[in-house]
Amino acid sequence: MQAVEAIQKALQELDRPKLQLLALSSVGIGLTYFLVWRRKAKKSIPLGDGWWGHGQQTLRDDNKIYPFKVETSEDEINDLHRRIDQMRYTEPLEDCGFQYGFNSNYLQKVVSYWRNQFDWKKQVAKLNEYPHFKTNIEGLDVHFVHVRAPHRPGQKVLPLMLVHGWPGSFFEFYKILPLLTDTKDDLAFEVICPSIPGYGFSEAPHKQGFCSLDAARIFLKLMERLGFNKFYLQGGDWGSLITTNMAQMKPQCVSGLHLNMLAVTKRGVGMLLSLIIGPYLPFLVGFTREDVRRLFPYFEKNVYDLLMESGYMHIQGTKPDTAGCGLNDSPVGLAAYILEKFSTWTDRKNRDLEDGDLEKKYSLDDLLTNVMIYWTTRSIIPSMRFYKENFKTNPQNRVDARTGIFVPMGHAAFPNELMHCPLPWARWRFKDIRSYSYMPRGGHFAAFEEPRLLAEDFVKFVRKVEGKKR
Amino acid sequence: MLLEVLLALVLGAVVLLVLRRSKAAVLKTEDGWWGAGSPPAGAEDESIRPFRVETSREEIEDLQRRIDQTRPVPSLEDSQFNYGFNSTYLQKVAAYWRNEFNWSKQVDKLNQYPHFKTKIEGIDVHYVHVKPKNLPEGRTAVPLIMVHGWPGSFYEFYGILPLLTEPANADDVAFEVICPSIPGYGFSEAPRKKGAWTRLGVPQARAAGVAIANMRLCSGRPGFNSVCAARVFLKLMRRLGFGRFYAQGGDWGWQITTNMAQLDPTAVKGLHINFAPVENVGPLVILSILLGRRFPGLFGFTELDVKRLYPRVEKMLVEPLKETGYFHIQATKPDTAGRGLNDSPVGLAAYILEKFSTWTDHEFRNLEDGGLERKFSLEDLLTNVMIYWTTGSITSSMRFYKENFAKGFYPPHARIPVTVPTGVAAFPNELMHTPKLWAKQKNHKLKTYTTMARGGHFAAMEEPGLMAQDIQKFIKVVEGKK
Numbered sequence: 046m047q048a049v050e051a052i053q054k055a056l057q058e059l060d061r062p063k064l065q066l067l068a069l070s071s072v073g074i075g076l077t078y079f080l081v082w083r084r085k086a087k088k089s090i091p092l093g094d095g096w097w098g099h100g101q102q103t104l105r106d107d108n109k110i111y112p113f114k115v116e117t118s119e120d121e122i123n124d125l126h127r128r129i130d131q132m133r134y135t136e137p138l139e140d141c142g143f144q145y146g147f148n149s150n151y152l153q154k155v156v157s158y159w160r161n162q163f164d165w166k167k168q169v170a171k172l173n174e175y176p177h178f179k180t181n182i183e184g185l186d187v188h189f190v191h192v193r194a195p196h197r198p199g200q201k202v203l204p205l206m207l208v209h210g211w212p213g214s215f216f217e218f219y220k221i222l223p224l225l226t227d228t229k230d231d232l233a234f235e236v237i238c239p240s241i242p243g244y245g246f247s248e249a250p251h252k253q254g255f256c257s258l259d260a261a262r263i264f265l266k267l268m269e270r271l272g273f274n275k276f277y278l279q280g281g282d283w284g285s286l287i288t289t290n291m292a293q294m295k296p297q298c299v300s301g302l303h304l305n306m307l308a309v310t311k312r313g314v315g316m317l318l319s320l321i322i323g324p325y326l327p328f329l330v331g332f333t334r335e336d337v338r339r340l341f342p343y344f345e346k347n348v349y350d351l352l353m354e355s356g357y358m359h360i361q362g363t364k365p366d367t368a369g370c371g372l373n374d375s376p377v378g379l380a381a382y383i384l385e386k387f388s389t390w391t392d393r394k395n396r397d398l399e400d401g402d403l404e405k406k407y408s409l410d411d412l413l414t415n416v417m418i419y420w421t422t423r424s425i426i427p428s429m430r431f432y433k434e435n436f437k438t439n440p441q442n443r444v445d446a447r448t449g450i451f452v453p454m455g456h457a458a459f460p461n462e463l464m465h466c467p468l469p470w471a472r473w474r475f476k477d478i479r480s481y482s483y484m485p486r487g488g489h490f491a492a493f494e495e496p497r498l499l500a501e502d503f504v505k506f507v508r509k510v511e512g513k514k515r
Numbered sequence: 516m517l518l519e520v521l522l523a524l525v526l527g528a529v530v531l532l533v534l535r536r537s538k539a540a541v542l543k544t545e546d547g548w549w550g551a552g553s554p555p556a557g558a559e560d561e562s563i564r565p566f567r568v569e570t571s572r573e574e575i576e577d578l579q580r581r582i583d584q585t586r587p588v589p590s591l592e593d594s595q596f597n598y599g600f601n602s603t604y605l606q607k608v609a610a611y612w613r614n615e616f617n618w619s620k621q622v623d624k625l626n627q628y629p630h631f632k633t634k635i636e637g638i639d640v641h642y643v644h645v646k647p648k649n650l651p652e653g654r655t656a657v658p659l660i661m662v663h664g665w666p667g668s669f670y671e672f673y674g675i676l677p678l679l680t681e682p683a684n685a686d687d688v689a690f691e692v693i694c695p696s697i698p699g700y701g702f703s704e705a706p707r708k709k710g711a712w713t714r715l716g717v718p719q720a721r722a723a724g725v726a727i728a729n730m731r732l733c734s735g736r737p738g739f740n741s742v743c744a745a746r747v748f749l750k751l752m753r754r755l756g757f758g759r760f761y762a763q764g765g766d767w768g769w770q771i772t773t774n775m776a777q778l779d780p781t782a783v784k785g786l787h788i789n790f791a792p793v794e795n796v797g798p799l800v801i802l803s804i805l806l807g808r809r810f811p812g813l814f815g816f817t818e819l820d821v822k823r824l825y826p827r828v829e830k831m832l833v834e835p836l837k838e839t840g841y842f843h844i845q846a847t848k849p850d851t852a853g854r855g856l857n858d859s860p861v862g863l864a865a866y867i868l869e870k871f872s873t874w875t876d877h878e879f880r881n882l883e884d885g886g887l888e889r890k891f892s893l894e895d896l897l898t899n900v901m902i903y904w905t906t907g908s909i910t911s912s913m914r915f916y917k918e919n920f921a922k923g924f925y926p927p928h929a930r931i932p933v934t935v936p937t938g939v940a941a942f943p944n945e946l947m948h949t950p951k952l953w954a955k956q957k958n959h960k961l962k963t964y965t966t967m968a969r970g971g972h973f974a975a976m977e978e979p980g981l982m983a984q985d986i987q988k989f990i991k992v993v994e995g996k997k
Contacts, residue, residue, distance in 0.1 A: 374586055
């Protein structure tokens with residue numbers, strides 16, 4: 046009250062020209078701030094358009110949705126066996142564990158299981174347990190699995206799309222699907238698991254330039270075609286970027302966005318400061334003790350380790366056709382390439398073990414089924430091209446990197462994920478974070494490795510969002 | 516007054532001593548053993564055994580069967596070689612390989628020169644030994660070791676060998692040439708032992724007195740790196756009775772021959788290299804990068820230098836990033852990277868021949884056929900690939916990258932200069948361009964620096980005539996001075 050009186054007194058003491066100046070400058074400052082703020086706070090990114098089929102676009106999109114069944118044949122299985130038998134073994138260095146890549150000795154064990162015990166027909170039947178479909182969008186056949194919740198009275202069913210990454214597939218979600226669709230309480234989900242174009246049963250683009258923005262737009266069209274105008278999104282790896290782009294393109298359609306991997310976008314001084322002060326005075330920069338434990342020593346974990354692990358990204362981001370060529374002829378080579386990630390990205394300490402501890406969290410049946418999806422569809426090269434298409438333009442200058450995300454977001458931070466993003470850093474881009482959880486265990490392939498933990502956190506996030514709505 | 520002068524003299528002497536000592540630093544190394552298990556008790560078998568490259572019908576049929584099984588994936592429309600080896604052209608190469616390429620004939624061609632093997636530090640080292648046939652009276656051949664790189668082999672030198680051993684010009688020097696295979700490549704046995712590194716945390720590194728700069732936060736024993744290869748090849752030359760010899764190399768061959776000159780400067784009479792990347796970026800190099808475009812004369816920059824180095828960001832950052840994916844994956848996960856290539860000959864050919872295209876001329880990336888047959892014959896290219904294929908050595912060849920970069924980019928030998936007479940042949944399309952000023956920072960006795968008329972990374976194979984000419988020029992300068 047006194048302050049107001051003081052201000053009033055000060056104002057009265059000013060003479061006319063000064064008052065005018067004050068008024069004008071206040072308006073001026075206010076206007077500038079408003080304009081700048083409005084320009085910065087772009088709430089969405091343009092949709093764009095595209096066409097990825099052969100040659101020129103001639104016909105309009107056929108909007109029909111066709112049921113699809115995964116199939117196999119004796120020929121396919123015999124060809125696989127023949128190629129496995131032709132494998133030319135290279136002796137590993139003594140005592141090298143997984144430090145030089147997939148250990149040759151352990152690879153022989155995996156391959157022997159694949160050749161003699163793995164039953165692809167049985168796995169195909171397992172894949173077909175859920176209904177598959179294909180539909181043509183922007184010139185490409187897009188594959189997806191559509192799982193409806195069984196009708197239970199009093200249960201609210203919300204639509205959800207789960208997007209996979211590399212070197213995964215829709216199959217990674219097969220363990221979490223029942224936990225989300227077949228619940229006994231008041232909330233269940235109707236789930237769509239598409240395959241990114243170029244991966245698995247989705248047709249690969251024939252034109253250059255197909256990046257995450259295009260995948261996002263195609264998936265938005267898919268949801269629209271299926272009749273969903275508001276839905277949840279969940280993703281990790283490329284799925285995290287694609288679902289984020291979807292939320293940026295049509296925020297009005299996205300009820301909530303749940304991510305298990307957050308790419309850290311460099312933010313200059315703010316980040317530098319938090320890196321310098323963080324280890325010593327974490328609370329000053331908004332870090333928790335857990336953040337400090339996961340982030341530091343920074344150089345070791347985030348620079349050195351990333352350099353050690355990003356060779357694949359470098360070659361796939363520059364020469365995908367060369368990198369994938371041999372893998373498309375050699376199933377053993379393909380398995381080594383893909384399964385090395387399932388070992389190292391689940392826990393980096395696995396690099397020191399002769400068997401990469403691969404079977405601690407995953408069964409060989411599940412791992413090889415994922416590899417078979419890449420093998421039978423010959424999609425390893427197109428899957429790698431996705432890296433080049435996304436890194437062609439500097440990713441930090443792309444329109445989506447410079448725009449915020451305004452839909453409700455939830456993050457499940459798994460301890461062995463490739464990189465850790467503390468809450469204050471996530472806030473730079475995600476303007477409405479409703480839940481941020483430190484998960485007790487798990488790595489990069491969260492849905493595959495810890496389906497229950499991920500499902501629980503996702504549902505917790507959804508309840509928070511739905512709760513606020515009411 | 517006298518006291519001041521004395522003090523100055525003493526100080527000067529101390530400074531000189533310190534400077535001299537650092538300049539005359541010699542690369543140190545320990546002995547190694549790379550065979551399986553532990554070294555045997557007795558003395559090593561030092562015999563030199565003749566070796567013949569052989570093949571069999573099974574080997575050729577197996578290759579053809581695998582080529583038939585290739586599952587091609589079409590390249591994106593209009594992508595040429597920008598995404599890697601173009602699929603359409605790869606099918607043409609595969610068809611030639613399957614139906615026209617004659618491996619038996621190529622094996623005979625390989626055997627036209629005598630091959631040998633000898634055991635050094637526990638592994639069989641292969642080499643080709645070529646002596647001049649018609650040496651005039653009273654002349655002795657000059658011994659020369661030529662070391663290949665990746666993804667090349669001793670076969671790259673088959674075009675230049677006759678020019679060096681039987682020079683047309685009577686004035687020219689006749690050489691006796693040794694072309695070894697780097698252990699882990701082709702017919703040389705691969706090392707079985709890995710590097711034993713333990714990463715130190717920063718406090719432990721400080722306690723151990725290990726330098727924290729340059730990512731060298733580790734202690735331990737190195738794996739088979741270029742210094743080990745250099746040591747092995749020095750032993751080879753000694754075993755063959757050559758006390759003093761010349762060395763020539765590009766790619767890894769440059770690194771290995773440079774290390775040989777650093778390990779034993781008395782043995783290496785002269786060093787000729789066609790690849791000379793800067794390892795230690797000192798203040799003079801930085802200054803020249805910053806000001807070289809505006810003031811090329813100040814740094815002795817030629818037109819080619821300026822064209823190759825500027826614009827800076829594009830030429831020194833973007834271009835190398837585009838071309839070093841293979842390097843990154845091989846230096847971190849060689850066993851994974853090589854795994855598929857050892858089962859799929861077409862995959863192996865795509866991986867290797869992509870380099871023969873792009874590293875000969877970056878512009879070839881925009882050609883549907885990668886310009887591959889403009890400078891090389893498919894016969895020669897596939898012979899090189901067959902050396903990797905028939906020996907199953909692609910994975911061990913990749914491990915060399917990991918062993919060399921375990922300690923980051925500034926190992927001890929990067930900071931030690933080369934004090935033997937050196938000649939640099941700077942080919943215009945080489946991967947990394949090194950102006951004369953930069954070459955001088957490392958090679959303190961730079962005798963010749965030639966800007967070659969044309970040619971890229973695989974210089975000996977692409978332009979044997981030009982390369983032989985420059986080697987002759989270099990030798991004459993070194994021998995003439997004597």
